[in-house]
Amino acid sequence: MNIRKWFVLQILYFKRLFLKKSFVVLLCLVPLMVLGLRIISSEDNGIVKILLCMEDDRDELASQTVDYLLESDSVFAYEYCEDADEALKKLERGEADAVWLFPDDMLEVIRDYAKGNTDVTLVEVYEVEDTTSLKLSREALMASFYDAIAYEEYVGYVVDVIPKDAEVTDEELRMYYDYFKQDSSLFEYYNMDGTKWSAQGGYLTAPVRGMLALLILLAGIAGVMYFRQDKESGVYEYLPKSEEWLYRLSSQMISMFLIGVVSLVSLYLSGNTTSLPMELLLMAEYIVACALFSSLLDTVFGSLLIMGIVTPFIVLITFVMCPVFFSINGLLPIKCVFPTLYYLNGVHDVNWLIYGAIYIVAALVINIVADLIVNKGIRKNG
Amino acid sequence: MKKGFLSYFTTQLKRYVKGLPLIIAITVLLIGAIGMIAYSFMKERSDSEEQNLAKIGVVGDLEGTYLGIGISAIESLDASQYTISFENMTEDEAQKALSVGDIPVYIIVPENFLDDVVSGKDVQLQMVGRGTQGIGGIIITELADVISVYINSSETAIYAMQAYAWDKGDTEAYRSTADNFFLLEANNLFARDSALEPILIGVGNGSTMIAYYTCGIFLLFAMLMGISFCSVFVRRKNDVNKVLYSQGVYSWKQVLAEYLCYLLAVLVIITLIVGALSVASSAFDVKLALWSKTPREVRWLSTAQIIWQIYVKWLPAVGMIASLQYMIYELASGIVSSVLGQFLTAIALGYVSGLFYPMSFFPVPLQTIAAASPLKAAMDYCQSTLRWDMDAMHLVMIIMYAVVFLALSVMARRIKLKK
Numbered sequence: 001m002n003i004r005k006w007f008v009l010q011i012l013y014f015k016r017l018f019l020k021k022s023f024v025v026l027l028c029l030v031p032l033m034v035l036g037l038r039i040i041s042s043e044d045n046g047i048v049k050i051l052l053c054m055e056d057d058r059d060e061l062a063s064q065t066v067d068y069l070l071e072s073d074s075v076f077a078y079e080y081c082e083d084a085d086e087a088l089k090k091l092e093r094g095e096a097d098a099v100w101l102f103p104d105d106m107l108e109v110i111r112d113y114a115k116g117n118t119d120v121t122l123v124e125v126y127e128v129e130d131t132t133s134l135k136l137s138r139e140a141l142m143a144s145f146y147d148a149i150a151y152e153e154y155v156g157y158v159v160d161v162i163p164k165d166a167e168v169t170d171e172e173l174r175m176y177y178d179y180f181k182q183d184s185s186l187f188e189y190y191n192m193d194g195t196k197w198s199a200q201g202g203y204l205t206a207p208v209r210g211m212l213a214l215l216i217l218l219a220g221i222a223g224v225m226y227f228r229q230d231k232e233s234g235v236y237e238y239l240p241k242s243e244e245w246l247y248r249l250s251s252q253m254i255s256m257f258l259i260g261v262v263s264l265v266s267l268y269l270s271g272n273t274t275s276l277p278m279e280l281l282l283m284a285e286y287i288v289a290c291a292l293f294s295s296l297l298d299t300v301f302g303s304l305l306i307m308g309i310v311t312p313f314i315v316l317i318t319f320v321m322c323p324v325f326f327s328i329n330g331l332l333p334i335k336c337v338f339p340t341l342y343y344l345n346g347v348h349d350v351n352w353l354i355y356g357a358i359y360i361v362a363a364l365v366i367n368i369v370a371d372l373i374v375n376k377g378i379r380k381n382g
Numbered sequence: 383m384k385k386g387f388l389s390y391f392t393t394q395l396k397r398y399v400k401g402l403p404l405i406i407a408i409t410v411l412l413i414g415a416i417g418m419i420a421y422s423f424m425k426e427r428s429d430s431e432e433q434n435l436a437k438i439g440v441v442g443d444l445e446g447t448y449l450g451i452g453i454s455a456i457e458s459l460d461a462s463q464y465t466i467s468f469e470n471m472t473e474d475e476a477q478k479a480l481s482v483g484d485i486p487v488y489i490i491v492p493e494n495f496l497d498d499v500v501s502g503k504d505v506q507l508q509m510v511g512r513g514t515q516g517i518g519g520i521i522i523t524e525l526a527d528v529i530s531v532y533i534n535s536s537e538t539a540i541y542a543m544q545a546y547a548w549d550k551g552d553t554e555a556y557r558s559t560a561d562n563f564f565l566l567e568a569n570n571l572f573a574r575d576s577a578l579e580p581i582l583i584g585v586g587n588g589s590t591m592i593a594y595y596t597c598g599i600f601l602l603f604a605m606l607m608g609i610s611f612c613s614v615f616v617r618r619k620n621d622v623n624k625v626l627y628s629q630g631v632y633s634w635k636q637v638l639a640e641y642l643c644y645l646l647a648v649l650v651i652i653t654l655i656v657g658a659l660s661v662a663s664s665a666f667d668v669k670l671a672l673w674s675k676t677p678r679e680v681r682w683l684s685t686a687q688i689i690w691q692i693y694v695k696w697l698p699a700v701g702m703i704a705s706l707q708y709m710i711y712e713l714a715s716g717i718v719s720s721v722l723g724q725f726l727t728a729i730a731l732g733y734v735s736g737l738f739y740p741m742s743f744f745p746v747p748l749q750t751i752a753a754a755s756p757l758k759a760a761m762d763y764c765q766s767t768l769r770w771d772m773d774a775m776h777l778v779m780i781i782m783y784a785v786v787f788l789a790l791s792v793m794a795r796r797i798k799l800k801k
Contacts (some may be wrong), residue, residue, distance in 0.1 A: 022719040026726065043745035049522075075524050076529060077742075097742060098580070116566055118573030134580070136524060140576045143531035149570060150535035154543050157563050173546075180541040186530035187489070187509040187521060192480060203520045204744065208739055211729050216724065222721035229717055255718050259709040302612040305401050306408060312606035313412045315725065325738055327483055335483075348512045352479050 046077030208326030223252025442491030
């Protein structure tokens with residue numbers, strides 16, 4: 001391969017991309033959009049909106065629980081509503097997902113429940129539809145006053161069941177309970193690489209990495225289509241057929257490189273990053289993997305029209321198979337076909353970096369073989 | 383003048399018709415392949431004893447700890463809604479399962495966990511995952527916090543009761559009644575579902591989740607379909623358009639003719655997909671759950687209703703999306719910008735318009751911005767048709783957006799032609 005010719009072609013390709021204003025606008029737009037999302041995601045929000053109401057706002061336990069929920073750092077958005085009827089109207093209008101109505105004698109209700117009378121209604125819950133998120137929210141509701149239930153269970157048991165000579169005082173009972181009480185969470189969250197697991201940037205910015213990964217994959221596919229378009233116009237007529245795929249690979253990597261740089265900047269703006277060397281390594285591996293993947297698509301489908309039709313399906317399947325918004329169990333052999341899987345899993349698991357390297361070697365071999373077969377077919381057909 | 387428009391429209395139509403058989407053949411093949419994968423995946427899951435179960439690994443010995451209470455409490459939830467199970471495994475097994483995505487997290491219980499708790503030490507369990515991974519990871523941490531409260535409070539009550547009885551020297555009474563106390567705690571915890579049982583009110587403005595996601599997936603697919611026709615758009619020749627302009631085929635005529643041809647081609651693909659969905663729904667008895675108009679209750683759509691309710695009533699939304707895609711092709715130059723522009727518009731607008739998460743997930747400022755999004759109008763409109771009360775306001779908004787996108791396309795074409 002003539003290195004000088006190759007280099008000149010890449011420079012020309014680079015210039016052609018930057019001559020298109022829409023491409024430059026697109027490059028600037030991505031980080032700006034991510035930054036906007038980051039700013040907005042710092043506002044209060046939640047996966048479901050719950051309206052909290054009290055039958056009597058003078059009830060101490062009900063007030064304490066409502067205050068605790070309003071101040072908690074939760075995935076649910078709580079809002080206090082003075083009027084229960086108004087809250088129910090909001091629920092009917094679709095302005096909230098649930099209404100929780102706390103009783104006027106909450107401590108009495110809890111004492112009753114703690115004694116084993118489980119037929120009582122602790123809090124009246126109104127919902128539109130019983131979804132998984134709302135079931136989880138009811139668990140959070142129970143957890144918000146479960147300590148009061150456990151304390152009443154203990155007090156009731158000590159007073160009623162254990163025989164004693166002297167009078168038991170509330171202070172004494174509280175002292176024993178508080179001695180064993182743990183305020184911190186039972187769990188510490190870690191990633192596989194030993195780093196602390198935290199909900200950096202919140203759940204709104206969590207899918208940003210996946211979406212940017214799809215953009216890079218698409219840049220690879222678009223790059224290969226650009227090459228195909230040029231080829232169909234006769235731009236690369238003078239290139240030897242055997243070297244064509246190398247030119248295609250390197251030119252498509254230019255658009256991917258540019259989108260990759262923009263994606264890295266966007267990731268830092270979103271706040272969802274690991275260490276810089278790790279990010280660079282992951283990105284470099286992902287760009288090569290995507291370039292080989294899209295290059296293979298081009299060899300297999302061999303037409304701009306077919307590539308265009310196949311692309312939305314590839315994007316949709318990648319959405320489902322790789323953990324962009326959610327992850328599904330199983331179908332590992334199919335998932336492994338998509339380079340996005342290695343990139344997204346590699347963020348906190350070094351093993352996937354190694355699998356990614358194996359993927360690249362395998363994809364390179366398949367590319368060479370596929371190219372040989374296609375070129376042989378072309379030569380045979382004259 | 384009229385003849386000029388018609389002949390240009392016919393020429394454009396021929397361009398699409400030329401490639402359409404291949405487009406249809408590949409679309410059918412791809413839908414078939416995706417359908418087969420989805421079917422085998424669903425079948426494998428329904429045949430499995432552990433259907434839809436998300437396993438959480440537990441490394442270490444749980445015997446003698448009260449961790450079992452919290453775990454059983456979570457497992458006792460309605461299995462059709464929450465599907466979580468806990469499985470004991472070695473650390474190597476857990477790491478491997480986490481790495482390949484078989485489990486979302488695993489918990490490590492330290493060897494001296496029980497002794498540390500009894501001696502009043504503030505001990506913690508390690509939960510190992512692979513980052514928050516979006517909403518799934520955040521739900522797991524929320525669930526873990528709930529388990530943490532159940533376990534901490536139950537343990538505190540039990541140890542306080544034991545210590546009290548021990549200190550008072552009534553060890554016999556403690557021994558004979560400790561199990562009963564434990565049972566009382568467990569019973570109360572397991573009864574929480576009925577103590578907080580929701581009162582469901584089927585309401586007019588809300589959609590069922592399945593109806594919501596049907597709208598979301600449909601609109602996302604319609605948005606991504608814009609990429610399919612990139613080869614047709616990037617081959618347009620500006621010089622030819624200039625010649626046509628000089629012959630009376632003005633920019634608005636060119637745009638209208640091209641848009642109508644594009645819309646027809648999109649409709650062919652959408653028809654194929656809805657057709658495949660209808661066949662699949664009757665063959666595999668998959669039905670769509672929606673709110674009925676009166677009384678407010680969940681009802682199921684038949685195949686014919688799916689076609690009427692989705693295909694026919696959603697055509698205005700498809701038309702508006704097609705006009706948006708057309709405008710992007712008109713504004714972007716070159717295949718790379720066009721394809722990336724189509725994707726970025728689909729994903730960004732789709733995200734803020736509530737195609738992936740319901741709008742209630744988003745903070746108020748984002749909801750305010752999203753209210754101006756054309757996809758939000760399309761989403762609201764499509765959802766309203768599934769609630770049997772087609773929203774005329776959103777229909778008008780959709781038509782207005784389509785007109786604006788086409789007007790902007792005409793302006794862009796005019797600038798190109800005058801260059």
